[in-house]
Amino acid sequence: MTDTKVTLAGVELKNPVMTASGTFGSGAEYSEFYDLSALGAVVTKGVANVPWPGNPTPRIAETKSGMLNAIGLQNPGLDVFVKRDIPFLKQFDTKIVVNVCGKTIEDYCGVVERLSHEPVDLLEINVSCPNVKEGGIAFGQNPKALESITREVKKYARQPVIMKLSPNVTDITEMARAAEAGGADVLSLINTLTGMKIDIQRRTFALANRTGGLSGPAIKPVAVRMVWQTACAVKLPIIGMGGIASAEDALEFLLAGASAVAVGTANFADPFAAKKVAQGIEQYMKEQKVEDVKELIGAVR
Numbered sequence: 001m002t003d004t005k006v007t008l009a010g011v012e013l014k015n016p017v018m019t020a021s022g023t024f025g026s027g028a029e030y031s032e033f034y035d036l037s038a039l040g041a042v043v044t045k046g047v048a049n050v051p052w053p054g055n056p057t058p059r060i061a062e063t064k065s066g067m068l069n070a071i072g073l074q075n076p077g078l079d080v081f082v083k084r085d086i087p088f089l090k091q092f093d094t095k096i097v098v099n100v101c102g103k104t105i106e107d108y109c110g111v112v113e114r115l116s117h118e119p120v121d122l123l124e125i126n127v128s129c130p131n132v133k134e135g136g137i138a139f140g141q142n143p144k145a146l147e148s149i150t151r152e153v154k155k156y157a158r159q160p161v162i163m164k165l166s167p168n169v170t171d172i173t174e175m176a177r178a179a180e181a182g183g184a185d186v187l188s189l190i191n192t193l194t195g196m197k198i199d200i201q202r203r204t205f206a207l208a209n210r211t212g213g214l215s216g217p218a219i220k221p222v223a224v225r226m227v228w229q230t231a232c233a234v235k236l237p238i239i240g241m242g243g244i245a246s247a248e249d250a251l252e253f254l255l256a257g258a259s260a261v262a263v264g265t266a267n268f269a270d271p272f273a274a275k276k277v278a279q280g281i282e283q284y285m286k287e288q289k290v291e292d293v294k295e296l297i298g299a300v301r
Helices: 078-089 105-115 136-141 143-156 172-181 217-233 247-256 273-287
Strands: 006-008 011-013 017-019 041-043 060-063 066-069 095-100 122-126 161-164 186-189 193-196 211-215 238-241 260-263
Touching (some): 078 095, 078 105, 095 105, 105 122, 136 143, 143 161, 143 172, 172 217, 186 217, 217 247, 238 247, 247 273, 260 273
Parallel strands (some): 017 041, 017 260, 041 095, 122 161, 186 238, 238 260
Antiparallel strands (some): 006 011, 060 066, 066 211, 193 211
């Protein structure tokens, strides 16, 4: 009998696999392919206090080993999310993690306060999106700003708070320690790496935003390294992500010190990706005679 349960800040997940924000909507489209109860948690697309239109198009470009996106956190706003998406997700036996975005500390705190009264399990604070000119990225690249926003958000949160870290920094451990000092309950990393693609036929930028966030297999070695460094630097549980497309990929993150993993870009290529990763981890445990998934977490140090 294999035990795949993990705990993040007191919240128990049936398995360590969740979705990465921005790649799964709020689950409705993917629920047509499989029962979302197969996942440890569903992480929603970013939710702001008011609707955001996102960036101008084109805002997605394929690369040889992943993709660039500059969606800009387009979302219908908190009112629609609370009325439509939370009741939908409550149908499934999985945890609900809401990704929160904003442009000011007040924006973030307002959303967090409103969600404190809703039946969601964890809040992921997106201070690391490289596609938004204001808000997120400034907080995510400045340790003092990150510590400050973490501390403020915690004042309003009833659910555990996950701070999502940006890889676009000199020292990821400095950012991790800042979030820990601010009172974060969990860390998630990495968000996308800032990249660019140029269309040589049109002699212009492939994205209207010029730069975008690189995700997919290309960033996995960077992500594994940063998760390992962070696990060595702080005592908080970590959700590892960045280029996970298989159970083998996910297991690297667990062995490096992540307590859970999130599948993102792979969902676009294969809508069953996250479910397959969960099944693959369980199969690996059976083959390796690992009774409890927690035996794997941080086993490589």
